Amino acid sequence: MPGDDAIAADVEKQLEAPMPWIGVYVAAASLICTLAMAADTFHGFRSKKHWFPSKFFSLNATSLTLLAVAMKLPVDLTTRMWATTDRLAKVSSMIFMSTAMGNFMTCLGSMDDKDILMNVTALGILVITVIVNVCVQIIQMRRFLFDRRMFAEEILAASSMLLLLVMVASSAVMVPATKRYLESKYHEMLKMASDEQLLESMEEGNLVFDKLRLRIQKYWVMAETSSPQFVIARSVTCTASGFVCLLTALILVQAEIRMLIKYRTINVTASKYGWSSTWIVIAQSIGVAVGIIAPAFRCYTAIKFKCSEKGKRSFKDEFKIEAYWTQRLVEWKESSLPLQIRDHKWRKVLHNTKGLILTFLVKVQILIVLSSKGVRFLSFCFASPIFSCFHCITRLKNLFSSSTSRVHGISESELRSELDLSRYVLLLQGEVELPQRIQINICNEVDKLIQTGKKQQPKNLISLLHKIGNFRGLKEVDRNQVPSLHSQEPPKCWSLPLVTLTSIASALPNIPKHKVKWLLQSVDEGLFYVNLIEKSLDNKGNLENSRHAADAIWVGVELYRKWQDNDLHETSRKGGNSKETLQELSKQGEKTIIDFKREVKDFLMDNPLNWPVKVIAANSMYRICQRLLMAYEGDCLPTDEELFKQLCNMIANIMAACLTNLMHVIIMKCHRKGITDKEKSVHQAALLLGETEEILRILQQHTAARSNPDESEFIEKWCNLIRRKY
Known part of the structure; x- marks a missing residue:
């Protein structure tokens, strides 16, 4: 009926109204992919890695979803797209997909076997869906092929997608065996480098900065050249994929030039997508132009490697x-x-x-x-x-x-x-x-x-370390000289006494604000390296609760000048002088421990490893305050300024004793055996060496810093060492 036809036409018109905005959504998804590819390209040029590792644009759920949105036009079977710009938009979408596949081929090296299987399967489903839809359109519209614009480009674009999918799958099959081989060879090299390191240490007796730098260079060369992404980038399939991407990009260029010559415009559209088809062509053309850089450079680099090969190989x-x-x-x-x-x-x-x-x-x-x-x-x-x-x-x-x-x-x-x-x-x-x-x-x-x-060296920490004495300050945190409030004691970490001593120094009365601020900044810089050392050396996790206690206390001290919700300014006002301040802090710690013993009857809490961080921190405060009071018993307690200076020296000594493990931690990072994270670990080691160069030089000037690494890992061992020496 005429009325029904009018209603149907009106409904169809209403449904077609938002189609241009859907086209904008397609263009936006394409631009997001383009930005990710551009970020990878910029990162490759900046780091001089002309094989362009996939860091921002890789094969994962996010990129596949964005690419699925970008493929809206090739899979659309219902919209009539006869105009030149509409046909060009379909071709540009498929070439954009080919370029994307060429970009994230190297990311297969950073995935485990399960992720490779899942992601390559998802990519295959997407690509095959697009190709099947294109084939359906060709078959169903075979009567009108003589009048179909850009038919040859469409076939070539679909073929390149299929070819690149096959190359991605071929590379994916190669990755597991390659990783096993690289891991085995890397461990052999690691053993060789370790043996050389042992020999050098025996000859020199000590590890100097320049030797450590050269040592990191060895590990860096091993890590970089065995990087699975770099290995895939050097492979023949990646070289061939770059060549295919370059050809498909030329196909799009010639199609656009041909259209401009014929119509002198790129805005010839007649589909429901309307003006947004032009935006899709522009967005995806930019994506192809940006995305072709990485595959083309990989192809160029591989050919350059081949040209620089020493000696000629036989055809076989x-x-x-x-x-x-x-x-x-x-x-x-x-x-x-x-x-x-x-x-x-x-x-x-x-x-x-x-x-x-x-x-x-x-x-x-x-x-x-x-x-x-x-x-x-x-x-x-x-x-x-x-x-x-x-x-x-x-x-x-x-x-x-x-x-x-x-x-x-x-x-x-x-x-x-x-x-x-x-x-x-x-x-x-x-x-x-x-x-x-x-x-x-x-x-x-x-x-x-x-x-x-080197540009990020901790200047305040370095000035604090210049106050290093003879490490006798560690005697003040030796728990053996103070009666215990509990039958057992929690294991002692480096960071907790540092935080406790800094809290005491911050609570002392009559200390200029700028000196307290300098101390807090110095300790804050030092705690970054102390935490790094503790995490690296505490393999069994015995110090985890103590480290959490130090972290919790430090947040309050640094940001709010509070120790366990007790205002340190108020504590200093109550005390009046240094001795009374120490007594007040000791009472606060003692009260927390006694309340804990009275309220908690759980036998699990008898084990110090299960204590709450608040109790561990209170135990440290009580013991250190009591040890300081014992040290000055019978003598005139030093003035506030003198005690603050002595506390700074103690903090410097403990910090320095802990930082003697820095070289060991740097070498440990270089010895990371995991094939996937070794590059990142050596990268961190090189940065850490630059940041701590001056610290290492300061520590090497003190004979105590040259002790056996096995005797300097933990503060308990240092206390035993100092007890024997003094």
């Missing part, structure tokens, strides 16, 4: 398939069925079927790797003359600038000699040796990290 070696490419598939083929099937006949049938499928997949994997090697070889053949010309020009420039290098104090050959750490470079079977310049750049990263750390 060039196309040899390394075992790690098919190892995982072979393992699956040889393993038993995960299903529990009792019937022998069906179990045999399923096992044979599984074997046939995996045999086919092994052959497909070999074909993919051979094709990728072929792409790399052809690229090398075309690029080799160009690189040879640049190499000749570079050699001539170096020849003319050699005298300039001498003026700066070191020649290029000497630089290479100093930084020749090629035996610490981890390579896979069949990989070409990294160019010397790349190795030098990797080593220079350590120096930059150390320089960055």
